[in-house]
Amino acid sequence: MSRIKKQHFVPQFYLKHFVDAQSNIHAFDIVKQKQFVTTTVNIAHDRSFYDYKPLEEFIGVEQAIEHAFANTEGEAAEFFRKLISTLDTNNLSSLTRDDYRELADFITTQERRTPQAQRQIGEIAKSAGQELENDIQFQQAYLLLHEDVLKVVEDWCDRYWIFWRNNTPLNFYTSDHPVVRYGHKDQKHEEIFFPITPRYGVSILFWDALRQRAENRTVYELSDPEEVKRYNFLMTTQCNRQIYSAKNDFAYAKELLKLNPTLTDPNRPRFLNT
Numbered sequence: 001m002s003r004i005k006k007q008h009f010v011p012q013f014y015l016k017h018f019v020d021a022q023s024n025i026h027a028f029d030i031v032k033q034k035q036f037v038t039t040t041v042n043i044a045h046d047r048s049f050y051d052y053k054p055l056e057e058f059i060g061v062e063q064a065i066e067h068a069f070a071n072t073e074g075e076a077a078e079f080f081r082k083l084i085s086t087l088d089t090n091n092l093s094s095l096t097r098d099d100y101r102e103l104a105d106f107i108t109t110q111e112r113r114t115p116q117a118q119r120q121i122g123e124i125a126k127s128a129g130q131e132l133e134n135d136i137q138f139q140q141a142y143l144l145l146h147e148d149v150l151k152v153v154e155d156w157c158d159r160y161w162i163f164w165r166n167n168t169p170l171n172f173y174t175s176d177h178p179v180v181r182y183g184h185k186d187q188k189h190e191e192i193f194f195p196i197t198p199r200y201g202v203s204i205l206f207w208d209a210l211r212q213r214a215e216n217r218t219v220y221e222l223s224d225p226e227e228v229k230r231y232n233f234l235m236t237t238q239c240n241r242q243i244y245s246a247k248n249d250f251a252y253a254k255e256l257l258k259l260n261p262t263l264t265d266p267n268r269p270r271f272l273n274t
Helices: 012-018 053-059 064-089 097-112 122-126 136-145 148-157 225-238 251-259
Strands: 006-008 025-029 034-038 045-047 160-166 180-183 190-195 200-205 218-222 242-245
Touching: 012 064, 012 242, 064 097, 097 148, 097 190, 097 200, 180 225, 190 225, 225 242, 225 251
Parallel strands: 160 218
Antiparallel strands: 006 045, 025 034, 025 242, 160 200, 180 190, 190 200
16 A cells, blocks of 8 residues: 555544535745635645654554544544534534543644644653653644543543634634644633534634623624624744644735734744733
């Protein structure tokens, strides 16, 4: 079997929720400041991104991480279809803890599987040995396979969840690093946001600042474009280098680049503190 060279770090099934009527997706590279129209096949991927020979040799499976993701994405795609249908009904009572666990697992894994994640895991790698701190491929495998993923998933299931229905003329952006954070790095006062489609998103809250606006595990209507811009701001500032949309609506992102040219620096800091 030939080795897979083009490996997506954001699943195509997810990106397809952001395509237009012609099955194209609009992309904006904030580093090159270049806008283009393409398909999901051609974005959010890198050559041999998950390949790590020592792991493959140890378990006897070639491209183990790539194949593991490929084997689970069919089930994940079906789960997303179910979730979106449930959100359309405006009634989340049918969602079980297993459903929240599956969504939490997808989000935390997605956060860990991008190039942006590789830049944020030096401290984790230190615990495995000084000589491995600069081994990016090791860091990627270690972060994805570390046992704390299960602990994070269970913890997130007990947090405060708000699903957003976007009723504004603006779309939610997504990106090549679609899980964004806002708050304090100590995680005690933090919001994690993930756009599900251009019209739906979800926030996982680690504090009660938004509880005045919506009850836990409900769908909340967003009617103010400024609220959508807030999440698009996070998506633009925390992406690896590209943001995506179902239509040509990157005027806001371009405005952000004019106001803060350092956003075009691929090595810029991403996390925003309150």
